[in-house]
Amino acid sequence: MAGLLACGLGSVAIARLELSRLRDAFDTDMRIVHRLLSQRVVQHDAVLATLALLQPPAQADPAEQRLPALYSQILRVQRRDRGAVWADPRQHAAEVISRAVRHATLSHVDFKAGRYELVLAAEPASFALLMDLRAVVPWSEWPMQPKTSRVRVALEQDGQAFALQPGQAGGWGWRFDFAKHLASESQPFNVVASRFVSAGELPWLPMLAWSLAVAGLLAGMRAWQAQRQARQRAEELLRLGQVSRLNALGELAAGMAHELNQPLTAVLANTQAAGRLLADDPPDLATARAAMDQAAQQARRASDVVGRLRRVVEPADAAAPARPVVLQEALRNALYLVEPELAKRQIAPVLHAPTEPLRVLAEPVALEQILHNLLMNALQALEQVPVAERSLALTLSASGDRGRVEVADSGPGIAPEHLSRLFEPFFSTRDKGLGLGLSLCESLALGMGGQLAAGHNTPRGAVLRLSLPKAPS
């Protein structure tokens, strides 16, 4: 939603910027056009004024007839000497007005033909100039390309219009307008211009680029967020997995207790009953023997239960196919997961690893589980010594066809009498420990063709060594 808004607002801003730039360009062009045309028509006043002042003598080849050769826009020069009469009555009417307003006056305007005539009353002779509108325009100084420009420019007078350049109109878009009379008393033609900005002229590319940039930024942010959430979730899941594994073990223990207790109850009751029967005088041998048979049968039942449990508990993970895993990465992942635990106990692990990647054959999940368990065990051991004495060394090495991980802590270490039982299921030195962690790790390691061994660290503490077959390079 916010993304759409940002895209929209940004695009509108870009479009408005472009429109205002186009408007400025249009206004500038129109000011130039107005000035150019005004300067031109003022020249015509000046020519007439000069003629009126000089009064070239009327002769066979009067001087004023050379003007059209000098000024391309002047098509014809006419004069009315004193006592003479204009050929065209409009010229006469214009002269009357001209005499009254004391400046040149239009006698007639024919924009269809592109002509107009200007009359200036003077003494003794009055003059008339017939102008070619098209030639009036100083094309060399024109600020636009008349053929291709999108701006329509026209001169208007008395309801007639003369198009100076056609421009391009129509379609959906915006329209700029300009209208201003030429700065001339004698030829106050209205300069009318309009400019259509079609939708196609909008800066679509920058707008698109902006939208893409916004979308990209948003997508990036979202991806970053999603990644962060995914990581948090993964950590949650891991924690949850540990909890549920413990719950499952609790359930298993309860079920196992019942399944085993039933036959054990029968075994105990039968043997004790047999004992009592044999102690009787005389002893009831037949019943005692039957009770012993029952006891044996129930002992076998208990052993079946144990066998069934083992099959259930045996980890399926170890059966997953091993593939090349970079030990450095696996260890880094495992460390990443226990980072908060490390920080909580103020332990900074020291990592010794070869620079080149050490590839081993392993089932990644099982490997991660082993490393996680080893790290957690080390952390729990380190809890029992003061903060200043806590050290955790992690060493990766290769020897022969094996890759090794060593987790060495400076905790209390393993008592010699416990060393041999360390990997036994349900053996734990912790009060609340289930005693399944290391046992599980060993099963997983064996399942992947690896080994897990424990030893004493120097000067003190425990060291756990995991070795796995190297991946063929």
Next chain:
Amino acid sequence: MTATLSPIVHLVDDDEAVRSSLALLIGTVGLRVQPWADPQAFLAGFDRQAVGVIVLDVRMPGMSGLALLEALVAQGVDQPVVMLTGHGTVEMCRRAFKSGAAEFLEKPVDDEALLEALQNGVRRHVQSRERNQADRLARERYAQLSEREREVLGLIVAGLTNKEIGRSLLLSPRTVEAHRANLFAKLETQSLAQLIRNYAALAEQDGAA
């Protein structure tokens, strides 16, 4: 009278091997055993009058031992109940005792512990039955007393002398003496101490009612 019949142990466990082995063990000390595989069948069919003990496995399909215990107590069954469990939690144990279990034992159970619990249970049950018997007898005798005799008994139990009783009931000490002799005879009591021990509760109950 039921108390004279030999006591019986009702053993409720869904596991055949457990049932038969425990029955054999219990039988070695001369207690009669009636095994039950199904809690519902037991609840519907066992002899409530017989003196004895009930042994329940906590974990049974259909109806748990705890639910069965609660049903028994709700029906006013007076036989002591011994609970057996494979893995007893503190919570389970607490609930069992709160519901009125006499004992709570863990499987596999040692013979000494189980047999002692059963024998204790039987003894307690016999005692409670005898106490109930005496109560019933006292009640019957008390019912034979006349209204006036009950009033006199109430005042005797309250510790008043004949003279005080006479003043309180507006009777002559002589008449009080006659009522007193009658109620001693009807209640088959020889001494004042015996009278107070056996009938004080009844008299107070009656006075309050």
